[in-house]
Amino acid sequence: MRARWKFPCIQDPFLSNTGSFLNHADISSLLSICGRDGNLQLGASIHALIIKRIRSFDFESSNGTRNALFIWNSLLAMYSKCGELLDAAKLFDRMPVRDTVSWNTMISGFLSNRGFNSVYSLFKQMHQSACDPFDKATLTTMLSACDGPESSNLNKMIHGLVFVGGFDREISVGNALITSYFKCGCFSHGSQVFDEMPERNVITWTAVMSGLVQNEFYADSLKLFAQMRCSRSVIPNSLTYLSSLMACSGLQALDEGRKIHSLLWKLGMQSDLLIESALMDLYSKCGCLEAAWKIFVSAEELDEVSLTVILVAFAQNGLEEEAIHIFMRMVKSGIEIDPNIISAILGVFSVDTSLALGKQIHSLVIKKNFIHNTFVNNGLVNMYSKCGDLYDSHxxxxxxxxxxxxxxxxxxxxxxxxxxxxxxxQLYEEMRLEGTAPTDVTFLSLIHACSHAGLVEMGMELMECMKRDHCITPRSEHYACVVDMLGRAGLLKEARTFIESLAENPGILVWQALLGACSIHGDSEMGKYAADQLYLAAPDSPAPYILMSNIYSTEGKWKARAKTIKRMKEMEVTKEVGTSWIEIKNKISSFVVWDRLHPQADIIYWTLFGLLKHMKYEGYVPDERFILHHLGQDLKD
Known part of the structure; x- marks a missing residue:
C-alpha cells in the first residue's frame, strides 16, 4: 500500500516503532501531512482506521473530548485542503462536539475553494451558536472574503462584531479590517481604522499604502510612506517599498522613484523579483527605457511578471519589434503564458506587423484555452483589423x-x-440594443467613420448625442475628428467656425486636423491661419512645415514653399521618414522614398518602371500637384 512506502518504519499507521498506539498528536501530524501534500487516499485511509479503532483511543478520560476534537478538526482540515468540501461538510455535521477551531476550519476551507455563499451561511450559524464564540482567526478569515464593493455591508457588520467581541485592540484584526475596507472601496473607513489603531506594525502601514495605490490614491500613499520613515517606529519591508514604487509609477514620479531605488540598493533589497519588476515598470512608464532594460538584463532570475513588464514597456514606448522578440523568448523558454501576456503582445500589433505572427498567437490562444477570455478576444479583434484582416476580426x-x-x-x-x-x-445600434452603454471611445470611432464616409450630418448628430443623451464630455480628440470630418467635406469655413466656438483651448490635434484639411483642398490662406496656431502650440512639430509646403506645392507657390522649408531647417525641426511595407511569405519588407537598401531593389524598380509604362500606355496622367513636393526644393524655384 502507498501509505507503507510513505512511512516505511511503521507497519500500521497507528503503531509506533515501540509497538504502542500513536496518540492524538501523532495522528494529527499524519493528517496535516496528507492535507499539505494533497494525499486524499492516505488521509481517507487514516479516517477509516480512526473509525475502526475508535475504542483504542482513550476518549473516556478527562481529556477525551479535547483529544477527539483535535483529531476531528485535523480531519476537517485534511479534507478541506484536498478540496473535498462535501466530505468535510458531512464530517462536520456528524461531529458530536465542535469548537471554534472546527467552525474556522470549515469557513477557511470554503473560502479557499471560492464557496462564498457557504462561508456566509456558516458564519451566520456560528454567530447564532452560543456554544462556539468567534475568535480573531474567525474575524480575519471572514474579512479576507470581503474583497469587492458588493461586500461592503458585510464588512461593516463584521467591524461591528469586532467591537462587540472586544477585538478592536488586536493588530491582526485591525490590519484585516484596513485591507478589506480598501478592497471594498470604503477608503475613508479604512483610513479611520488606521488612525484609531492604538498600536501599528509594518503590516498595518503597508496595508494602507497598498490599499491607497490599488485605488489610485498614489500621492496619499507616498505621503504615508514618508510619514512612516520619519516616525522611525516601524521599519519598512519589501512589500512596503513595493507599494511605494507602484505609487511612483502611478504618478510617474521619476525623482521620488530613484530615491527609493537608492534606498533599496543600500538595504540590499533591489534583487527581489517583485521589486525588480516594479522598478522596471516605474522606469518604463517614466520613459526611461534604458534604465528598465538594465534592470532586466542584470536580473539573476526572471519570471512571467518581469518579462511581462518589460514586454509592455517596449510596447508602450513604440518598440513593437523588441516586444515581439521578448514574447518569442518567453515561449521558447517554456515560461507559462497567461492571458495578461497574450493581451500585452496583441496590443503591440500595428499595420506593419506580421499577420502570420498574429495568427500563430491566435493558435496559441486556442491551445491554451484562453478563447473565452474577453480581454484576449478584444486583443484579437484589434490585431486582425490593424493587420488588414477585417473578416477574421469580425x-x-x-x-x-x-x-x-x-x-x-x-x-x-x-x-x-x-x-x-x-x-x-449598425454595430452601434446593436450595442445599444444589447444594453452596453457607449463610451467616449465609441463616439470617437463613429465620428471617425463618418469623417471618411462624408456623413457630416450624422457625425454632428453623434457629437450632440454624446453630450445630450450620455452626458459624455468631448475630448480634444473628438473636436479634432469633427474638424477633420468638416475639412474632408470641403467645409473649411465651417470647421474654423466650429473651432472658434469651443470654450476651451482647441489643442494641437485640432489645428493639425484643420491644416490637414487645407492640404487636401489646397487652401493656403486658411492653412496659414492653422499653421500659425500650430507653430505656437507645438514649435518642435514638423507637421505645419510639411503640410504648408505641400499646400504651396499644389498651388505652385514655389518661393513660399522654399521659405517654409528654410524656416524648418533654421528651427532644426526634422521630419520622420514615411515608410510603406508589404508582407510576402510571412516576411515583412519596408521601404522609404528612393530606398536602395533592399537586397532586391533593382528588380523592384525595374518592375515599378514597367508598371508605370503600362499605366501611361493605358492613358494614366499623373497629377503633378501631389508629386512635385517630393522633388528637390530648388527644382521649381
Whole structure:
C-alpha cells in the first residue's frame, strides 16, 4: 500500500516503532501531512482506521473530548485542503462536539475553494451558536472574503462584531479590517481604522499604502510612506517599498522613484523579483527605457511578471519589434503564458506587423484555452483589423460569449478603419440594443467613420448625442475628428467656425486636423491661419512645415514653399521618414522614398518602371500637384 512506502518504519499507521498506539498528536501530524501534500487516499485511509479503532483511543478520560476534537478538526482540515468540501461538510455535521477551531476550519476551507455563499451561511450559524464564540482567526478569515464593493455591508457588520467581541485592540484584526475596507472601496473607513489603531506594525502601514495605490490614491500613499520613515517606529519591508514604487509609477514620479531605488540598493533589497519588476515598470512608464532594460538584463532570475513588464514597456514606448522578440523568448523558454501576456503582445500589433505572427498567437490562444477570455478576444479583434484582416476580426467578435464596451468599441473602430461607416453605425445600434452603454471611445470611432464616409450630418448628430443623451464630455480628440470630418467635406469655413466656438483651448490635434484639411483642398490662406496656431502650440512639430509646403506645392507657390522649408531647417525641426511595407511569405519588407537598401531593389524598380509604362500606355496622367513636393526644393524655384 502507498501509505507503507510513505512511512516505511511503521507497519500500521497507528503503531509506533515501540509497538504502542500513536496518540492524538501523532495522528494529527499524519493528517496535516496528507492535507499539505494533497494525499486524499492516505488521509481517507487514516479516517477509516480512526473509525475502526475508535475504542483504542482513550476518549473516556478527562481529556477525551479535547483529544477527539483535535483529531476531528485535523480531519476537517485534511479534507478541506484536498478540496473535498462535501466530505468535510458531512464530517462536520456528524461531529458530536465542535469548537471554534472546527467552525474556522470549515469557513477557511470554503473560502479557499471560492464557496462564498457557504462561508456566509456558516458564519451566520456560528454567530447564532452560543456554544462556539468567534475568535480573531474567525474575524480575519471572514474579512479576507470581503474583497469587492458588493461586500461592503458585510464588512461593516463584521467591524461591528469586532467591537462587540472586544477585538478592536488586536493588530491582526485591525490590519484585516484596513485591507478589506480598501478592497471594498470604503477608503475613508479604512483610513479611520488606521488612525484609531492604538498600536501599528509594518503590516498595518503597508496595508494602507497598498490599499491607497490599488485605488489610485498614489500621492496619499507616498505621503504615508514618508510619514512612516520619519516616525522611525516601524521599519519598512519589501512589500512596503513595493507599494511605494507602484505609487511612483502611478504618478510617474521619476525623482521620488530613484530615491527609493537608492534606498533599496543600500538595504540590499533591489534583487527581489517583485521589486525588480516594479522598478522596471516605474522606469518604463517614466520613459526611461534604458534604465528598465538594465534592470532586466542584470536580473539573476526572471519570471512571467518581469518579462511581462518589460514586454509592455517596449510596447508602450513604440518598440513593437523588441516586444515581439521578448514574447518569442518567453515561449521558447517554456515560461507559462497567461492571458495578461497574450493581451500585452496583441496590443503591440500595428499595420506593419506580421499577420502570420498574429495568427500563430491566435493558435496559441486556442491551445491554451484562453478563447473565452474577453480581454484576449478584444486583443484579437484589434490585431486582425490593424493587420488588414477585417473578416477574421469580425469572426472573433461574433464568436465571443461575453462582450464588454471595449469589445464593441474595437469592432466599431475596425469597421471605421476599413471605411465601412454603415457597418460601424449598425454595430452601434446593436450595442445599444444589447444594453452596453457607449463610451467616449465609441463616439470617437463613429465620428471617425463618418469623417471618411462624408456623413457630416450624422457625425454632428453623434457629437450632440454624446453630450445630450450620455452626458459624455468631448475630448480634444473628438473636436479634432469633427474638424477633420468638416475639412474632408470641403467645409473649411465651417470647421474654423466650429473651432472658434469651443470654450476651451482647441489643442494641437485640432489645428493639425484643420491644416490637414487645407492640404487636401489646397487652401493656403486658411492653412496659414492653422499653421500659425500650430507653430505656437507645438514649435518642435514638423507637421505645419510639411503640410504648408505641400499646400504651396499644389498651388505652385514655389518661393513660399522654399521659405517654409528654410524656416524648418533654421528651427532644426526634422521630419520622420514615411515608410510603406508589404508582407510576402510571412516576411515583412519596408521601404522609404528612393530606398536602395533592399537586397532586391533593382528588380523592384525595374518592375515599378514597367508598371508605370503600362499605366501611361493605358492613358494614366499623373497629377503633378501631389508629386512635385517630393522633388528637390530648388527644382521649381
Amino acid at each position: 469572426q472573433v467578435f461574433c464568436q465571443m460569449a461575453q462582450k464588454n464596451s471595449i469589445s464593441w468599441n474595437s469592432m466599431i473602430a475596425a469597421f471605421g478603419r476599413h471605411g465601412d461607416a454603415c457597418r460601424a453605425l
